[in-house]
Amino acid sequence: MAANIVTGLDLGAHSIKCVVLSHTGKLPKLVSLGSVASPQPGLASDGDIDLEAVGTSVEQLLTSLKAPTDAVVISLPESKIFTRVVTDLPFLTDEELASAIKYSAEEFVPLPVDQVNLYWQVIDRQKQTNKTQVFVVASPKIVVNKYLKALGKIQLKPWAMETDLVAAARALVGSNELVPTTMVIQMGASSTDFAVISKGVILITRSIATGGIALTRAIAQYLNFEILQAEEYKKVYGLIEDQLEGKIYQAIKPLVDVLISESSRVIQAFQAKNSDNPIKRVVLAGSGAKLPGLVGYFANSIGLEVQEADPWDGIEKDPSLVTKLASEAPSYTVAVGLALRNE
Numbered sequence: 001m002a003a004n005i006v007t008g009l010d011l012g013a014h015s016i017k018c019v020v021l022s023h024t025g026k027l028p029k030l031v032s033l034g035s036v037a038s039p040q041p042g043l044a045s046d047g048d049i050d051l052e053a054v055g056t057s058v059e060q061l062l063t064s065l066k067a068p069t070d071a072v073v074i075s076l077p078e079s080k081i082f083t084r085v086v087t088d089l090p091f092l093t094d095e096e097l098a099s100a101i102k103y104s105a106e107e108f109v110p111l112p113v114d115q116v117n118l119y120w121q122v123i124d125r126q127k128q129t130n131k132t133q134v135f136v137v138a139s140p141k142i143v144v145n146k147y148l149k150a151l152g153k154i155q156l157k158p159w160a161m162e163t164d165l166v167a168a169a170r171a172l173v174g175s176n177e178l179v180p181t182t183m184v185i186q187m188g189a190s191s192t193d194f195a196v197i198s199k200g201v202i203l204i205t206r207s208i209a210t211g212g213i214a215l216t217r218a219i220a221q222y223l224n225f226e227i228l229q230a231e232e233y234k235k236v237y238g239l240i241e242d243q244l245e246g247k248i249y250q251a252i253k254p255l256v257d258v259l260i261s262e263s264s265r266v267i268q269a270f271q272a273k274n275s276d277n278p279i280k281r282v283v284l285a286g287s288g289a290k291l292p293g294l295v296g297y298f299a300n301s302i303g304l305e306v307q308e309a310d311p312w313d314g315i316e317k318d319p320s321l322v323t324k325l326a327s328e329a330p331s332y333t334v335a336v337g338l339a340l341r342n343e
């Protein structure tokens, strides 16, 4: 069922971001947006008090934005779920597919299948070639229930739930088949997630536990700084080599190189299966994408066109907001993608 106004709620490790979009006009229209720091340890904990603190922060944010709560879409972090593009299935009906996917999930989900919720999207199904290709998401019930519990503390029941990369793909690529094959790299606080999207469909995903927090810690250690000070230096100097005798650059370069090698691995894995479909561009999302010098560093290292994410493209917004939106653009990628879902 379609909704006129959708509230996207991105419950990140570092901050909770919210975007409200109206879907009544020709283009989706920005109604409001905002963010609040995530309480710690928040959703990293299983404790009742910690989950309640998350609920309270969400409530404060939604109230301050006057965000409607009848259609709230949330996402689960990539690091907590399992996704796979299953390619080895014959032509199957919807009913046959449901049981085939349960069977396939046993291969890539390291949990008993009855402990996960399975969701799938058919990528391709052809009688002639006798092939079905499906994108499958397996979300551990224990993780889903934790998110529901935190929101249940404020009597909020999400309208839909998806994953960070599904939302980011919708915001940055959408279903436009003409957009060239794209790799999205989403650098958050606790992890960095990778996805390759072709013709509006995710064909590969990966998540590694190196994110913005790791960069800050590396600076703190290298320069013997307090965490807060390291965080500020990171945001100001980033990967700019000729600043501060290159010290910040040297502190974080080994970790950024971990992201580069993972990107290369994802590109190779994708290309091995899709040799006729080259990746044409890389989009950096998440607040970590704002690291000074990151776009250039990536472009030099992987030899592809690299750009910072702009999830606001294609969304109608008040002209007075445009500058603020630009500086915060990559941070709101997931929240925009969630609010773009309208069925």
Ligand SMILES: Nc1ncnc2c1ncn2[C@@H]1O[C@H](COP(=O)(O)OP(=O)(O)OP(=O)(O)O)[C@@H](O)[C@H]1O
Pocket (backbone or CB within 6 Å): 011, 012, 013, 014, 015, 016, 077, 187, 188, 189, 190, 191, 211, 212, 213, 216, 231, 234, 235, 238, 286, 287, 288, 289, 290, 291, 292, 331
């Ligand atoms: N200008 C900047 N330069 C570099 N890093 C930045 C900048 N602004 C924010 N960050 C970093 O981005 C990280 C937060 O990113 P983001 O808000 O996307 O994470 P999150 O969604 O809360 O976390 P996660 O996705 O891991 O759950 C923090 O580590 C922060 O230091």
Ligand SMILES: [Mg+2]
Pocket (backbone or CB within 6 Å): 010, 012, 013, 164, 188, 189, 286, 334
């Ligand atoms: Mg995030």
